[in-house]
Amino acid sequence: MSTGDTFMRQVIASLARQGPFEDAGNKALAPPHLLARDRADYERIIDEVLRSDPPGPAELFTAERLRTMALNATSLITAAAADEYGRYVQIRESTAPGGDGSQRETQAGRLAVVAVLAPILAGTASACFLLVGYITKFLRGNSDFARAMISEGWIFGALTAVCVLLAMIGLLVTALRHNPSGGDPDGAGPWEADLGTEVVAARAAWLTALRVRGVQPFLQEVRSAVPPGEPGD
Template sequence: MHMNSAPHLLAEDRPEFDRLLDEALRTAHERPELASLGERLNAEQLRTMAIGAIALLTAAAAAEYDHYVKLRVERRDEALSGPGSAEDQRAGQGEGDDGAGVSAVVAVLAPVLAGTAMLIFLVVGYTLKAVEPEPAFADTMLTAGWLFGALTVVSLLFAVIGLLVTAVRNRATEVVAADEPGAIPDEVAQAREAWRHALLERGILPFLRDALADPSVGPVHPSPRTPKAGRIPNLGYTRPDFTSPGSSSQGPRPGYTPPDFSSPDFGGPETESP
């Protein structure tokens, strides 16, 4: 039975090993040393072999992995030690978002309401002026309509300015978010990349290269020999040594002697004594 996980590889990092292995197999045609992929061994067979030897492959990058895990644990501890500051930042962001939302609603509704009022007052005012005799408040309706028209223009101007300010503010927020530790390659991300590079270059690729170069490994050789590098696991099997029940290797058959049957010792009536 092959090992499916390395003793020193955490479960949360196992998917990263699988991704690196799949990527190496997918881009094998771009590497001259892996050009023979598919002649004796296909990608699925190589993947099975690599998973069986995962402990050996990950051991090739053990130093980088230990450094990466250490930094990751330290960063998590630092994040847990100061949860209040992160919550305050999230709360401040939430308050800012609420304020921006109210401003956006006002900026949209003000021109609409002012424009609607303008239309109503102007239509009513001009309708009244067409009536004979002209009502006294017709001019008042027209004046109110033009006032709402001016208010519509002003509110539209403020809405445009508000949209521009919001766009600039969001752009600045995106730049700040990009500068946060989790968004750019920090010390932990660099250690992770160093581990990935070491695992690929010193573990996965050499294993695949040795497997493809070893003529004893393949579907035509059910019992491959153990390579000198010690990287490729033995994928063969040996048949059980079945022997027939009567083979000579078991020695001579056990013999037996039949029971010695004899007739009872008696004589006829003439031999009996009187």
Template sequence: MTSAPHLLPEDRADYERVLDEALRTATDRPEPSAAAARLGAGQLRAMALDAAALINTAAAAEYAHLVRVREEHRRPSGPSAGPGSNPGPRGEVTPGAGLGVVVTVLTPVLAGTAAVVLLLLGYVLRMVDPPPDVAGQLLSAGWFFAAVTAAGLLAAGAALLVTALRNHPAEAHATGATEPDEVARARETWHHALRERGVLPFLYEALAASDAPPVSSQETSTPHPPSPDLTAPHAD
């Protein structure tokens, strides 16, 4: 038997949705059997969740196709894509994007540190009588770096906002909201195969096994021969 790929965590929610739909099909009958009364939906669901890897083997080919197609669409299109590059809106790679992020983040930190040091020294020297000329220069430089810090914070906030807006479509793609048609078709095919060949047969088999009458120990034990009737008259 072909072994199915390990069920990825991102597909666990899909498996549970298919399982919930199959549970409604398996348990919602006009005349529920005694097994359905003994095994509730919660017990059946727990059993199917524990056997997820085994059940998914029934849809091994469909699930492998889904994983392969999804990985192909997620793979960067540019051959030179690397950790220091940033794919553009059409898949092109923009080198140096990581350096810009580092500069945007470090600028307000370094400028703020310089502003605090220069302003502190400037105000301390200004308290000296008479204040030296360098105190005014330190204060001017400190206020300049304070302005640079404010501008850097605004630029960093704008960069974070732009990054969040750019990553929003990627997050929606990861959750399957705007996934490509080929991936959506592969997912639907896997759902159907998993439901029809995996989950439903498992649930029906569990119900049938629970519906079988239990065999008591008296029935399985060796029958004893009937005891003789002591009240019967003995032959002379």
């Protein structure tokens, strides 16, 4: 048995046991880390390849089993398109508004805190002003101080409503930007379409390389290396 066949048998045996494949003796297999935001693209390519060429009834592994094996072999498969993926991530991060991804996440976190705290603080202030105003009005009559407190209370009440509305709009926009199903036919979200044609082209190049050099050869090797009826381990 050749070295390539032995290596492929090791891969299949490991993946058939539902565990991620690791080859400690081949560090060249380690690609750039697949970011969580790109995991959906990777899984979609696997599903598309399996739909275009589903396993037959005589084959040992079902489509679901092959999908699980491909997911367990993420590092091995994505290594085939490491150059395209690295270029795609670099262009995306350098082109995106606000600098790199970590800076944008920090800014988004701060905005989320403000969106949550603003309505709470405004509502609390409104309740305090109204409470003091109406108590003063009840005890001392319709004094200037009571009218001022009540007026401030209703102003902060209106501000609370505005803050709640803005927070809801912000949450809706954030949900739309992170919705992987919205966007172009290749699965790009609207947040990505706004970055320009260079990012779209880099993403398309990565997905093509991932499909042609990664997912398709891997699944073909697995299906051809284990004849029908032969166990994978």
